[in-house]
Amino acid sequence: MTKNNIDTIVDTVVSRIYEVMDQTFEIEASGRHIHLNREAIDSLFGDGYQLRPSKYLSQPGEFASEERVSIKGPKGIIHNVIILGPERKNCQVEVSLTDARSLGVNAPVQLSGNIENTPGIIMMNGSKSFVLDRGVIVAKRHLHVKDIDAERLGVKDKERVSVQVFSERPLIFDDVIVRVSPKFETSMHIDYDEANACGHKKGVRGRIVKR
Numbered sequence: 001m002t003k004n005n006i007d008t009i010v011d012t013v014v015s016r017i018y019e020v021m022d023q024t025f026e027i028e029a030s031g032r033h034i035h036l037n038r039e040a041i042d043s044l045f046g047d048g049y050q051l052r053p054s055k056y057l058s059q060p061g062e063f064a065s066e067e068r069v070s071i072k073g074p075k076g077i078i079h080n081v082i083i084l085g086p087e088r089k090n091c092q093v094e095v096s097l098t099d100a101r102s103l104g105v106n107a108p109v110q111l112s113g114n115i116e117n118t119p120g121i122i123m124m125n126g127s128k129s130f131v132l133d134r135g136v137i138v139a140k141r142h143l144h145v146k147d148i149d150a151e152r153l154g155v156k157d158k159e160r161v162s163v164q165v166f167s168e169r170p171l172i173f174d175d176v177i178v179r180v181s182p183k184f185e186t187s188m189h190i191d192y193d194e195a196n197a198c199g200h201k202k203g204v205r206g207r208i209v210k211r
Contacts, residue, residue: 023153024205027165027188028058029195030139032099033082034069034123035092043130044069044123051085058185059144061086071095072122075104093121093136096193100138109138111177139191142177143208144184153208156180163188163206169199172209 041049045067053063063085070079071093078099092115100107105119120133143163145155155161157180163173176188188206190198198204 024166024207025143025149025153025186025188026058027163027190027200027204027206029192029200030094030189031082031192032078032093032095033064033084034071034094035084035088035090037088037091040091040123040130040132041087044125044128051083051087053085057084058187060183060185067125070124071103072124073103073105076102078103090115091132091135093123093132094139094191095136096191097138098193100136105136107136107138109140111140111142112137139189140177141173141175141188141190141194142179143188144186145178145180146184146186147180147182149186150180153186155208161208162210164209165198165200165204165206167199167201167204169197171198173198173206 036044036051041051051065051067054066055064057063065083065085067083068080069083070077071081092112094112095103095107097107103121105121108118110118115135115137118134119136120131121136123130123132143155143161145153150156155178157178159178161176161178163176165171165173173190173194190200
C-alpha cells in the first residue's frame, strides 16, 4: 500500500469521525424537581417572594434556585427537593417512578407541561404548606432541539425517535419525543432512573438512530 493510499484512508476515517460527532448531542440527567406558580411561591415563602438563582441550566433562562421544599404523598416524604425557576403559570412536580412509589402517588409518564389527569401532593417549607391538587408527573424522556439544529439532525417537532447512548452501559432509548424551538439548546433529558440504567455520567453523548 502506498503512502497516498494510506493518507486517503486516514482522511476518510477522520472525515467519518467528524461526521458522526456532528450528529451527537449531550444527554443530561434531571433529578426530582418542582416548578412553582406565583400562588404557590407566596404560600410557601411569603407574598411577593422571588426565587434566588443558584445555578443557571443549559436551557436558556432556566435556573436551579437556592430554595428547597419537602413533598409529601400518602406513603412518604421526600425532603430537600430543588425548585427550578423562573416561576410558571402552573405548578408541576417531576419525580422518577422510584420516587413516585416511595411517595405513594400514581404519577403518569407525560411530557412536561401536560398535567391533565395527574395526582396532587403536599409541598412544605417549615410550617408553611401548599396543597397541590394536580401536577405530579414522571417526565417523558425528550430531546430539546434548537431550530437551527433540526435539519442537521434530520428531525422535526413532536417526532418520536430512538437515541443511542454512548456510555459505560450503552443502550438505545426508544420513544424519545423531539421538541424543536429557537428558545432551546440541543440536549436530551432523562430522569435518574433512566440515567442509572445507562450508566450516565456528565458529558455523556448520544445520537439518533433509525429503527
